[in-house]
Amino acid sequence: MILTVTPNPSLDRTYEVPALERGEVNRADGDRMDPGGKGVNVSRAVAAAGQRTVAVLPLGGAPGALVAQLLGEQGIEVAPVEVEGATRSNIAIAEPDGTLTKINAAGPELTSTEAESLLATVRSASLGASWIACCGSLPRGLAPSWYADLVARAHAAGARIALDTSGPALTAALRERPDVVKPNAEELSEAVGRPLGTVGDAVKAAEELRTLGARAVLASLGADGQLLVDDSGAYFASAPVETVRSNVGAGDASLAGFLIAGGSGPEALASAVAHGAAAVQLPGSVMPTPGDLDLSAVLVTADVPLDRVLTEPAS
Structure with missing residues (x-):
């Protein structure tokens, strides 16, 4: 079982439009509503793969009730923490060329009692979990140290943490040594305080995060692929993508693929890339099923192309 923790979940509505025209009436060709939040998406991807997952998340108001209902309909067990504020609602506008415009609400402010209840629920729901995936931004009311506290408590209980x-x-x-951290290129750049222009720059940044405490770093480099740096060395993987339909939740699908495949080594990296490549070719935040995956198209190598210039350099 993979348990996910989403401190700031959402109800997400995605509209597909021919082209977004500011100041005009835009008519959607399609729309869908999904439970949102990075940890929620990881649970959705795990469930789509036919594996058991439990989602721990604070829920409040009518949007929160709808999030719980939608998750249940997808076969996901929900361990809710009732909060006074209403769960946030987000909007995404997807264009045919892959451009995505997102409007994310701030979400409710959690009280100290609600924050502690969230930690307690993680502890009680994580019995037997192979991984605990802690994902996304922290809502108002939670200190930046909240994840550190969660990692420390989880490790004390013998659980593995993906952050x-x-x-x-x-x-x-x-500082609490999470078992794997999963930044994208921009987040990796921000963490080390310098721009990343090449795959080699990303490797050095990942190694720096390891010196700061991360046991492994799984870095998403956008269209260029993904990078895994752990005790055994560095690995790079990529897969061709014919058409990008929506990248909402693609990174979360990648993390789910990594954990589903054991959470370490080249095989798990290949699974992560296959899940991410499949996800971007699906509408909205639809998560890939095993039938959507093409592991044979994934190229994994320990001969990391250090000099390759990133398609989207991180600053």
């Missing part, structure tokens, strides 16, 4: 967050929350949690 996907950024900024001060990531920096604070590194």
Whole structure:
């Protein structure tokens, strides 16, 4: 079982439009509504793969009730923490060329009692979990050290932690030695305080995060592929993508693929890339099923192309 923790979940609505025209009436060709939040998406991807997952998240108001209902319909067990504020609602506008415009609400402010209840629920729900995936931004009311506290408590209970967050929350949690952290290129650049222009720059940044406490770094480099740096060395993987339809949740699908495949080594990296490549070719935040994956198209190598210039350099 993979348990996910999403401190700031959302109800996400995605509209597909021929082209976004500011100041005009835009008519959607399609729309869908999904439970959102990075940890929620990881749970959705795990469930789509036919594996058991439990989602721990604070929920409040009508949007929160709808998030729980939608998750249940997808076969995901929900361990909710009731909060006074309403769960946030987000909007994404997807264009045919892959351009995505997102409007994310701030979300409710959690009280100290609600924050402690969230930690307690993680502890009680994580019995038997192979991994705990802690994902996303922290809502108002939670200190940057909240993830660090969660990692420390989880490790004390013998659990493995995958962490996907950024900024001060990531920096604070590194001292507790999360088993794997999953930044994208921009988050990796922010964490080390310098721009990343090549794959080699990303490798050096990942190694720096390891010196700060991360046991392994799984870095998403956008269209260029993904990088894994751990005790055994560095690995680079990529896969061709014919058409990018929506990148919402693609990084979360990648993390799910990594954990589903054991959470370490080249095989898990290949699974991560296959899941991410499949996800970007699906509408909205639809998560890939095993039938959507093409592991044979993934190229994994320990001969990392250090001099390759990143398609989207991180600054």
